[in-house]
Amino acid sequence: MTARTAKPGKVLSFGLKHLAYLLIAFIFVLPLWWAIVSSLRPNGAIFADIFPFTPKALLPTPFTTEAYTGIFERGFGLIIANTMLVAFVTMIAGLIVNGAAGFAFAMFDFKGKKIVLSAIIISFMLPFEAIALPLYTVTQQLGWLDNIAALIVPSIANGLAVFLFYQFFSQVPKDYAEAARLDGVSWLNILLRIYVPLSLPTCISAALLLFIFQWEAFLWPLLTMPSQQFKVIQVGMAAFQQQYQTIWNQLFAVSVITALIPIALLLPLQRYYVQGLAGAGIKG
Structure with a gap:
């Protein structure tokens, strides 16, 4: 009962x-x-x-569907392609650079390691506005204004991505690397053949972070592309708000596409994304 x-x-x-x-x-x-x-x-x-x-x-x-027809007639398809190009190149280059840096910090001991690692960790806590002016000055001196390199190169090295890789590689038992070194395997092959396959969740987390950072970037593309001949998506959205009136349905159409593309990437990979950010991995 x-x-x-x-x-x-x-x-x-x-x-x-x-x-x-x-x-x-x-x-x-x-x-x-x-x-x-x-x-x-x-x-x-x-x-x-x-x-x-x-x-x-x-x-x-x-x-x-006039709003969607209208935005693509006004060149929004090219803006999406520009942003995808910048985001994917940054993502691929960022995985190589940040993964190698995280591996180096996890595997090797060198003078000043803790100081450099602390500086990297602090770097991703700083608001971008704090470094925008000196970064702009360097970019200008390199002659990269109105060049796609100004959007990609400064965004490749990412303190949070380096920390994610360092945290994961530190948890992998060093017996794997030591055994491989005894067999004469180079450090590059150890990274590519042993550590990278084990770090799939971390790679996905870092890749999504780099992609989203580029996808949401507004201030930096606005500063480094003064002629706006090469527009990315956040800057391109401003074109749909005119001086005397706002074409609301087109602005909403742009906003929907801008929101749904990252969601479409995150949803199927959210398990790996959360796992990587939580620092899950192999523990010795």
Whole structure:
């Protein structure tokens, strides 16, 4: 009899818990949903059902894809391609540079190692605005203004990515490297054949971090591309807000695409991403 009376209580608790989950999810998803709906409505109809609010505000009626057609006619496809190019080149180069640095800090002892490592860790805690001016000065002296190199090269070395690799490689038993060295294997082959295959979650985490940093960059592309002939996505969004009026449905369409592309990358890889950031790995 006790089991029978307890069962409805468990069902009720389960139902209330998942209802709360759905409510919280709805609150977080609602802004994105409204942006998607607004991007699929005519520009003049976006705010028609907001004041006063009616449920039609959350439905794409009347339905139209003119906003998406309009932004691609205005060259938004090229802006996406530019950003993808910058993000993927930074991501690949960053994995090589930051992975090698993390491996070196984990494997070798050298004078000033703790000081250098501490400086690297502190570097990713600094706001970008604090280093923007000296970085701009160096970029200008190198003649990289209005050059794609100005967007990619300063973003390759990343303190957080170096720390992630260092943290993981430090947890791998050094017996693997010592045994390989006894067999005459070079340090490069040890890194590529032993450590890299073990560090898949960390590689994915670092790659996604580098991609997202570039995808969300606004101030630096604005500074280093004064002519704006090579636009990236965050800077390109500003083009859809004109001086005297805002084309709201196109602005929402751009925002939806800008948000959904990183989400499409993060969702299938979120397990590895979280695992890498949490410092999960092999412990000796």
